[in-house]
Amino acid sequence: MLITYKSSCDGNLEKIGHFEKDCWINITAPLKEELIEVSELYNIPIEFLEDPLDLEESARIQYDEETECTLIINDFPIIDENTHAFDSYITIPIGIILGKDYVVTVCNQSSNSLENMIKKNVNTSMKSRFALEILLSFSTLYIEKLKLLNKQRLKIESHLRDSLTSKQLYDLMEIEKSLVYFLTSLKANADVITKLFRTKSLTLYEDDKDLLEDLKIENNQAIETTELYTRILNSITGSYSSLISNELNKTMKTLTLFTVFLTLPTLVFSFFGMNVTLPIADKDPFSWIITLVIALVIVIWIGFALWRRRML
Structure with missing residues (x-):
């Protein structure tokens, strides 16, 4: 699916049916033909469009001198569809491509963070700032999901005091798995954020640098929270393992x-x-x-x- 947006005079994002300068092209779960069409129409390297669709792709930043495109790949959390009885999470990559006249986002699945961007007052002509706002929304999403995981952990822990069952232990394992995904992706995202400070392919103004600093702080907070919850969970599982023994x-x-x-x-x-x-x-x-x-x-x-x- 391919949808094109552009900021109006009052700052709201509006759908447009064709390519215009300073637009945002949001690509979700595309077909191969759509990627080839976008690559040829907007002069984007085809690998920049295909790499973010690989679920095993690592977070990174890459610049193509020939097309003057910058690719930023970051991971963000989604609910694991293989777990039906419990809300556990995995992380998948999203690609943000910055060209001269456009911003392109490529992902295998839709994200609430991107949908929320549509409701905000953003300026697609300020491409670097727009990309940073997308990354900041994903860092905020991590913290929201961490709070939900912690609530689930507290609920399971309260039940464990009354009785210990295999299901509760399996639920704790799902939380631990989610935290492992989070910590791995957040640290990879942190490396990308650090590179954004010194990359020359992006033009960053003072407000953009402040936004990038906020992004770094938010990501570090998510890392620290994930590490804290991981230590707490390891302590709980260790204690209950001793109790079982x-x-x-x-x-x-x-x-x-x-x-x-x-x-x-x-x-x-x-x-x-x-x-x-x-x-x-x-x-x-x-x-x-x-x-x-x-x-x-x-x-x-x-x-x-x-x-x-x-x-x-």
């Missing part, structure tokens, strides 16, 4: 003690139940009571010994 040890100890106490009477009864003549067999018809007393004395003696060793 402790409960398992208690269970095994209880079963072992039951086995010991049940085995002792069995040994006594087996001895007196052998098909041999015993001294007490003919003297007292109630000699079986003596068997019970012997078994009971042995059980009490072993129980007292275990109690003295604090095993009970």
Whole structure:
């Protein structure tokens, strides 16, 4: 899908049906033919349009001297569609291409951040600032998603105090996976932001430099928050792993003690139940009571010994 926008006199973005100078071309999940058409029409290297569509593409900034186009690739979070019962996240790349007369964004999926840009008062003729505003909106999106992940973690943690189930542990694993995606992408985005400070292919005015500084601060805040939540989650999972091991040890100890106490009477009864003549067999018809007393004395003696060793 390809939609072209341009800022009006009052600063609002309006859809236009054809190419105009200082426009914004938003490309989402395009066909191969659409990429070739845009590449030929706007003199953009075809790889600049194809690379952001690769989900494994790393964040970077690249300049093409022949076409004088600058490509900025950044990662942003989206909900993982493979997880239906729980909102976990992955990150995918988006490409921002800055040419002489246009700004092009290329992505595999639509983003709420880009849709929100349409509602803002932006100026597409100021291409560098417009690109920085897009990047800033994605950094803000990370922080919003981190807050949602933290709320989910707190909810799971409150349930863990009552009962521990496999589903809750799997949900914590999904949160941990999301944080790993976030941290990896945010650090890669930080490298791109650092390069933007010294790149010569972009013209940055004083207001643009202030915006770039805000972008750096926002991205660093997202990194620090992600690292904090990761440490908290690792601490929680480690603690509950210790609790699970402790409960398992208690269970095994209880079963072992039951086995010991049940085995002792069995040994006594087996001895007196052998098909041999015993001294007490003919003297007292109630000699079986003596068997019970012997078994009971042995059980009490072993129980007292275990109690003295604090095993009970």
